[in-house]
Amino acid sequence: MLEDERIWHVRDLVREHVSSPSLRHIRDPAAILSISRRILKVVDRGTGVWQKWQGEREALLKSAVGCWIPTGTLKNYLNLLPGPKLTSTDVAQRMKAIEEEPYSSYPKDELRTGCITIFEEETELGTELPAIIGRIADFVLEEEERERLARERRYKEARTREQDAAEARLMAGADCKWTQLRGAPHVYCRTNGRTYRLSPTTDKKWELFRVDKPSPDDRGEYIGLYSARGNATKVVAELAFQTDYRR
Known part of the structure; x- marks a missing residue:
């Protein structure tokens, strides 16, 4: 029955949300709003425009945001999961729509080379795609944290220079x-x-x-x-x- 099927999809979304290792993320108002919207889309999917995306497909694609995974590779793996056949256009446009959602982000050009290097290295080793996505996602988070710390350091250094200049003006009269x-x-x-x-x-x-x-x-x-x-x-x-x- 349709109602039963929707319940299973809602269960998958809730499980995905509470499986986060961060209790802060689970309680975050923005994250709660995001999962609420996704649940509403599942419940009302009869009027939705994305008919091929349920359960594991959607979760995997969302996990790949910002990882620079080739569209063809994503399409081939996603077609192994339950659901109608996906084309490269299906995958590319759904990814674009996800990137444009609130609290999401576009792939960072400066991380593209690093992501592709990891992808090619793990593909050569025969690593399964979800594991590759996981490693690349960790790399992206580490690089974003490194850049955040670098920005903080540059800001503090700039503030110190401004303070030095202000004190010098004062003491110079x-x-x-x-x-x-x-x-x-x-x-x-x-x-x-x-x-x-x-x-x-x-x-x-x-x-x-x-x-x-x-x-x-x-x-x-x-x-x-x-x-x-x-x-x-x-x-x-x-x-x-x-x-x-x-x-």
Whole structure:
């Protein structure tokens, strides 16, 4: 019966979702939404446009996203699984549709050579396609993690260079925006050649001072207490261009 068949397909989708080794992934709202959509498609597949894709076929193709597996190889293996005969166009267009789904991704060109090298190496050894896909998927994840760490490192290095440049401008006497010297709780800015310091209070407010130089030893001239740095910035913008009686 149709109802019985749909139940089996829903069971396969649920089993696929809960088989993830990551409890965080199983509980992830985006992953739950994705599996919910797939279940809905199975239940309403009578009106769906993809009639050849059920159960293991769909799962295998999804696992191959981003792995650069040749379409012909995928087609031949998928045709060994239950379901109507697939053509290369069936496989290519279904893969394209999966790649365009929310929370999916396109194959990364920079990983293509590495993926194909692994595919050819494992094919020569006679490794079964699902195992090849698994190894390539691991490679893709490792490369993506390596690139993520590299981006973080480049970002931190850029931030360090920016901090160095900001501190250098401040110490050189140039006008600059609020700058925090490393290891100090205060922030300093210089506007119209005048130096100001903001010092945090225990109740998360800011005390504004006019100082001669960015130094913890310079107590400075007290100006006021402010609830946010932006409020102090507005005051500085006005004071910096008023007559300087300190000269």
